[in-house]
Amino acid sequence: MSTAPSANVYLSGRTVDDYQRMFSLTGRDLKGRSILDCPAGSSDFALRARMLGAEVVSVDPLFDHDVDDLAWRVRQDRERLVDNIGRSPEMFRPGAADRYRSWAMPQEEFLADYARDRVKGTRHYVAAALPVLPFEDQSFDLALSAFLLFSYHALFDLSWHVQALAEMLRVAHTVQIHPLEEGASRALYSHYRALQDALPGFEFTTKSIDNLCYLHASTTLTIRPRN
Numbered sequence: 001m002s003t004a005p006s007a008n009v010y011l012s013g014r015t016v017d018d019y020q021r022m023f024s025l026t027g028r029d030l031k032g033r034s035i036l037d038c039p040a041g042s043s044d045f046a047l048r049a050r051m052l053g054a055e056v057v058s059v060d061p062l063f064d065h066d067v068d069d070l071a072w073r074v075r076q077d078r079e080r081l082v083d084n085i086g087r088s089p090e091m092f093r094p095g096a097a098d099r100y101r102s103w104a105m106p107q108e109e110f111l112a113d114y115a116r117d118r119v120k121g122t123r124h125y126v127a128a129a130l131p132v133l134p135f136e137d138q139s140f141d142l143a144l145s146a147f148l149l150f151s152y153h154a155l156f157d158l159s160w161h162v163q164a165l166a167e168m169l170r171v172a173h174t175v176q177i178h179p180l181e182e183g184a185s186r187a188l189y190s191h192y193r194a195l196q197d198a199l200p201g202f203e204f205t206t207k208s209i210d211n212l213c214y215l216h217a218s219t220t221l222t223i224r225p226r227n
């Protein structure tokens, strides 16, 4: 399986609370649902959602790393994210650095769960890279995708974005992406209309949420089949 190089993409670890806020998901929404988290990064979402009764598979190209290498990258990228706030303070809310630092404990819990998965072979953490996913059609009720597609819009062209969304819609009934803003700026993805035209059988809806780190990245996109 080919996994894309991701040196230019931060390995971040938004928490289950961040995920529930970004995607407007209550504990009741999670119970009994099969969910794909792609990219998962170092999030504790899967671990916590499983405790609430969901079945979750986490996908990231970095899940081909062994535990020690991944742990090194997780800790390094947390500091890189904090440093990045100093370089572009106009993009962030006050307290964003403390919020990133507060990920340390949930990220350690993620790493412990990742290590258990490696020992037990439960395949909760799968190494793969969009736009190709190693799952059967409609394996999941829901696919969640935070801080890759449009946040790193400059790394991917429109054709990649169409392929990535079509692939997530192949394996999951409903797909939610956050944020729809480019690079966490004020501007929505500049090819949003073309994206909708390329996926005519699907309904696109947007919702604004409160982002606790970024000032402007606030729009969640939901895509599901038209009735």
Ligand SMILES: C[S@@+](CC[C@H](N)C(=O)[O-])C[C@H]1O[C@@H](n2cnc3c(N)ncnc32)[C@H](O)[C@@H]1O
Pocket: 004, 005, 006, 009, 010, 011, 012, 013, 014, 038, 039, 040, 041, 042, 043, 059, 060, 061, 062, 128, 129, 130, 131, 145, 146, 147, 148
């Ligand atoms: C900024 S993190 C987001 C992680 C998590 N969703 C969050 O919000 O904290 C972006 C992740 O995308 C992963 N990534 C990079 N290229 C990818 C690709 N082609 N397909 C899937 N994941 C990719 C990176 O390894 C990284 O862990």
